[in-house]
Amino acid sequence: DADVTQTPRNRITKTGKRIMLECSQTKGHDRMYWYRQDPGLGLRLIYYSFDVKDINKGEISDGYSVSRQAQAKFSLSLESAIPNQTALYFCATSDPGGDQETQYFGPGTRLLVL
Amino acid sequence: SQQGEEDPQALSIQEGENATMNCSYKTSINNLQWYRQNSGRGLVHLILIRSNEREKHSGRLRVTLDTSKKSSSLLITASRAADTASYFCATSPSGTYKYIFGTGTRLKVLA
Secondary structure, three states: OOOEEEEOOEEEEOOOOOEEEEEEEOOOOOEEEEEEEEOOOEEEEEEEEEEOOEEEEOOOOOOEEEEEEEOOEEEEEEOOOOHHHOEEEEEEEEOOOOOOOOEEEOOOEEEEEO | OOOOEEEOOEEEEEOOOOEEEEEEOOOOEEEEEEEEEOOOOOEEEEEEEEOOOOEEEEOOEEEEEEOOOOEEEEEEOOOOHHHOEEEEEEEEEOOOOOOEEOOOEEEEEEO
16 A cells, blocks of 8 residues: 555646645654645645644645644645646655655645636 | 756656756755656655765666755666656755755656
8 A cells, every 4th residue: 555645636626616635644754745746847845744733834835724633644725726726736754763854755636726 | 936956857868878967956955855756646766865975876876966066966877768757856955844846857768
């Protein structure tokens, strides 16, 4: 089974709708991240969490919110989706005390906002 | 703004040739990592080099880091068709615990 899973894998929604992307991990890592990827722009950090009680904004947090329900779960919400939030979204985890701060990525969620 | 900028944006080579891609960044860093992404999939970690290291090897991969020029290079030797992917550098700016990814190099290895 995959260590970092994301649901759904694909989602089509309409402008103004609220949607939630979920991420679960079995790696036991404290740190979790949400990124979005747009063509030609690489990955940009939306939010990150170093433990259940620690949530931090990344470089592009406007229009997004997150919830760290447990060590293993980190959800990303789009409160009112807009077309320029169409992108590929990745969740990642890392363990600062483990193997040299490597990030482990989920398979991604492809989101289309109409 | 993007911390890392990869160069070239795209690279096409023949199988067996070496592939070199470069990454430039803007601020001082704790470490720099290279990741690989197969089309539309999650990124996979390849190698990490710390700010006090200048060169590191892992199998067919060789990474160099020049902190004075704020740049790094990734060399893939004896490339294979299976190396076709996008490659990203990611930097951890000093004093932070987050990562900033570059824009990526799309590598195509022709059989």
